[in-house]
Amino acid sequence: MRDAGGLQRCLGAAPMNRRTRWIIGLTALALIAAFVLPAVHQPLEYHDFADHRHVFGVDNFLDVVSNAGFLVFGLSGLFIVASGRGNFALPAERWPYAVFFTGLTLTALGSAYYHLAPDNETLFWDRLPMTIAFMGLVASQIVDRINVRAGLALLLPMLLLGAASVIYWRISERMGAGNVLPYAILQGYSVLILLLLTMFSPSRYTRGSDIYWVFGWYVLSKLLETFDGEVLALAHVVSGHTLKHLAAALAGCAVCIMLLKRRLKDGALRAP
Secondary structure: OOOHHHHHHHHOOOOOOHHHHHHHHHHHHHHHHHHHOOOOOOOHHHHOOOOOOOEOOEOOHHHHHOOHHHHHHHHHHHHHHHHOOOOOOOHHHHHHHHHHHHHHHHHHHHHHHHHHOOOHHHHHHHHHHHHHHHHHHHHHHHHHHOOHHHHHHHHHHHHHHHHHHHHHHHHHHHOOOOOOHHHHHHHHHHHHHHHHHHHHOOOOEOOHHHHHHHHHHHHHHHHHHHOHHHHHHHHOOOOHHHHHHHHHHHHHHHHHHHHHHOOEOOOHHHOO
């Protein structure tokens, strides 16, 4: 019973500290930038990936099948969350992780569909599930590191905001005035918030630093994406974009390992 007060503080509204003010400030700045900065069009050359090889009747074969990594770790994560193998102090804490792994699973399908015939229309189905994964992971870290109730309350608004950024981009493209900037800002904001939370807000669980692996795999995936053709030219075996899918999927693997191995820290529920 002596932990009841700490649990209530964990669930309830804690006083706004400097970290919370920074998060609110960054969120406001990102929203302002999305509305104020000039529109940025989606370059059509983005869809011209280096590896066009046709194998087993499938165009862009390796860019399509490399999305299997998202499926493997997305389904594995959902199993960990649903089966009770992950460590959660409260049952409700599972929801942001369930959303993250659902987004990862849907990314496998959406990205494979996109790479069969890359264009702006199919890219929508690649980006939409990625926003689900991003928002779920951010909400999970707010739950783990700042406040359970706040993280759970923010989950749905964050999902709606993420979806809105992609839907807005698609509508603007169809109207001939495409603007991908809000989506790009949202993705950058998500990564920055995750990094700041990891650096300055200790988790209530052990293995909280495993989120650095997520950040590392994400950075590597962006580098591989940038040097798509250069990687393929090294040995003419695999392209940077194919490896990008595998690196990004390993971020999901890092979260799976974290949930399986973490434990609630001693006295965590008593902390304000």
